[in-house]
Amino acid sequence: MNTLTTAFGAALPLAAGWSAHVLWLRRRLHTARRDPLTGLHTRDGFTRRAADLLRKERALVLIADVDDFKQINDRYGHAAGDTLLKACADRLAHYVGAGGVAGRLGGDEFAAVVLDPHGTAEDLFAALHAVLARPADPAHPELRTTVSLGWVRAADFPGEDLSQLLGRADEAMYAAKQARAGVKRAGLGRLFATVAGRRTGHRGARTDTTVKGAA
Incomplete structure (x- = not known):
């Protein structure tokens, strides 16, 4: 009996140490899937959750891009730009809610x-667009811009995966950004064939812009 008690007592510190290590690993994994600036999912964490959601009916895919973000950084500084990104992320996460997922794809581009x-997607995204245009900081009403939104209903393109749907929402x-329309939905059939080439060029131009805090 004494031997068993001794062995059990010796094992307790090991078990406690292993439990602490597992908890530490879980926290590191959670951190790795979260953007340090905005707290949203990074691309990897977003992709995992989003793929699960796309298996459900009435799933929507959204891309949001901050308008004139470079000008905000140039005029007010990177700290102001970070404040704006954080405000956009918080508002997007609020509208997405616990039943969806929002992520920062990099720079000033978000997805959900x-x-x-x-x-009621049209009403939801119209309201979101208005909220995202509010000043990022009430103490600095000048720190504001609009956010262009593009979205697609997954059911309109059966068989397409997350990457393809993100591409449609992105175009x-x-x-929407080019037309200053605020929000646009990806339609059926041949989607925005006339802007596909310009979007490729737009991506190339954006690679030259470095944004502080990009994931």
């Missing part, structure tokens, strides 16, 4: 996948 059980977002 949400469920739309009541068919819709760029069309």
